[in-house]
Amino acid sequence: MGLFDFFKKKPATPKVVVEVLYPQTWENGEVPVEPTALAAEVLQPTPGQAVEIQVPSHVAVEEDVATVAETAETETAVTSETNLDEGLTKTRKTWSERWNAFMANFRSVDEDFFEELEETLIGADVGAQTALQLTDELRNEVKLQNAKSKADISRVIIDKLVEHYRSQGVNEDASMHFAPDGPTVILFVGVNGVGKTTTIGKMSARYKAEGKKVVLAAADTFRAGATQQLQAWGGRNGIPVVAGAANADPASVVYDGVKTAIETNADILFVDTAGRLQNNVNLMQELAKMKRIITRELPNEPQEVLLALDATTGQNALQQAHLFKDSTDVTGIVLTKLDGTAKGGIILPIRNELHLPVKWVGLGEQVGDLQPFDADDFAKSLFGSLLIGDDK
């Protein structure tokens, strides 16, 4: 496929309308939520209103009342989703500006040109290692193709960027894996503030809307308010949350979560974890312990250990990823907050240096602002805008 074909826009796909329903009874008679109270109270929640969620009796709950937070009025139905193209607006604008400035400076293909190219790529967050490698490859490529005019040079470089980006992702499996039967466990890891809890809120609503029975486990017992934050998401989306007392052993919450998921025939258990403990060693040990508990009860789980990385932190996110990758079997990355940053280029070194598939991207704070990552759409959105000089 040539560059031109690659950049041809796909026909617009209709936006998915996710109806987020309020707590409902489960089909098989297990009732995590009191149905009549719900019909009366939850269909029209007002900010701050309490929603009662009943969890199985063996589960210790810190509070069995989740509060519909201030955002309640926006949560009755999610009618819009932010797409990747919209989420990449800031990154694309910055890339275009840098690219245009770089090309405007172009006089001839000499050593200064390649140095400037390398700097431009580093400035676009592709990472020093990737920038160096690309520039080296381009030295040969420009010669090989005898590119001299501005247009030719520009095409050769973008061609190389796209080729490099695509080849790095060839063996990556960005799909989500599910157990053939029994609950699938999805464990979320990542340092504090990167968006783990928010992503669980969004992703669980999404799978619920697809008809899956979902349970959340609030295993971040370290940070005050962490459990309530997850309970608020559960309350808004009608998803039961298994929680423990403040400072309870997170592994005990994981255990209760797994038991609840098994006993209630849930399809997916999402496990939220703390982003900050006393130190990183503690954090990693705690994660290992949680994994052991899960695997002891469900030998093939967790199917997914998703590492949340905050795109706005740029190269820092890469360092965090190395830390987690070295001590946990991370199966994929959720790159959050792409909407708020010009650092979306970080996807390139994630592929090139980490070789972990980006499976999801966070594009905002609302329930609809999470998308499965589509590598080709990303390339079209970002590199395509350079090719046609379109800075939207």
Ligand SMILES: Nc1nc2c(ncn2[C@@H]2O[C@H](COP(=O)(O)OP(=O)(O)OP(=O)(O)O)[C@@H](O)[C@H]2O)c(=O)[nH]1
């Ligand atoms: N703009 C934007 N904000 C996001 C996104 N994802 C999360 N956030 C915000 O980032 C902040 C932190 O998110 P949390 O979900 O609490 O992060 P966490 O990883 O659970 O943090 P800890 O529990 O402290 O470890 C919140 O204000 C979220 O609303 C996103 O994709 N885009």
Ligand SMILES: [Mg+2]
């Ligand atoms: Mg959290």
